[in-house]
Each structure stands twice: as structure tokens, then as C-alpha cells.
Amino acid sequence: MKNQEQTVDPSESKLPLKRNLSYALLVVLVFTSAMMVVFQVFEYRHDYRQLSSLNREKEALNAEWGRLLIEQQTFGATAQIGTRAVTQLRMYSPPAAQTVVISLPMNPEQK
Incomplete structure (x- = not known):
């Protein structure tokens, strides 16, 4: 038997590391996106x-304004009369x- 030398390609050993980093990055991005959605819903509410x-x-100020206009018209009418x-x-x-x-x-009754 001949000893076969195994050649290890350096790019093949980095492949699982890149895949794991990509998954981790995607998980972080999904989590960040979810937190931003929660924050936006809170802000909207x-x-x-x-x-x-x-x-x-x-509405309360409009009602008060209407009452004040009626009061102003009443006083204006008195001056006009x-x-x-x-x-x-x-x-x-x-x-x-x-x-x-x-x-x-x-009268004696009123006393």
C-alpha cells in the first residue's frame, strides 16, 4: 500500500465557519427586525x-367656543337693543x- 497524501484545501475548512457565521448573522438580523416591529407598534399605539x-x-374646546359665541351674541343683542x-x-x-x-x-298677612 502506498501512503496517499491527503491534501487539505484551506477553503474547505473555512466553509463550515462561514456557514455558521452566516446563520448567526441572519438570526441577529431577524431578531433586530422583530424588535424594530415591536418598537414601531408600541410607538404607533x-x-x-x-x-x-x-x-x-x-371637541371640548369647540363646544366651549360655541357656548362663548352664544354668550357673545346675547350680550351684543342687549347692547343693540x-x-x-x-x-x-x-x-x-x-x-x-x-x-x-x-x-x-x-298687608298683615305678609308680615
Whole structure:
């Protein structure tokens, strides 16, 4: 028998190492991708809760704005009535000298 020399190709010994490194890299990338998905879902839910809160606040402010507009119109109408009474009907408040206060006698039942 002849001794056969085995020649070992250096690239063949590195093949399992490269394969294992590739698998490890893929596992790390998949894990990183999964963590980013979890982070994005968390961020989306946080932003959605904040948006809902701001929408509720907006609706409350719109309701208050409507009430304030009604109140403003009420006060504006009072001033407008007073202005029309003076200009169109020539009404005025009498001075104190022309004002008479009448008091009614009290009934015995009211005492």
C-alpha cells in the first residue's frame, strides 16, 4: 500500500465557519427586525392614544367656543337693543330728580 497524501484545501475548512457565521448573522438580523416591529407598534399605539386625547380636547374646546359665541351674541343683542331704543325710539333714562319710588303698604298677612 502506498501512503496517499491527503491534501487539505484551506477553503474547505473555512466553509463550515462561514456557514455558521452566516446563520448567526441572519438570526441577529431577524431578531433586530422583530424588535424594530415591536418598537414601531408600541410607538404607533402611543401616538394613537395621544391623537385620541387631542381630538377629545379639540371637541371640548369647540363646544366651549360655541357656548362663548352664544354668550357673545346675547350680550351684543342687549347692547343693540339699548342703542336702538335711544336712537329710533328716543328713549332715555330719567334723571334722579324725575324718578319717583312708590312703596305699597304691607298687608298683615305678609308680615
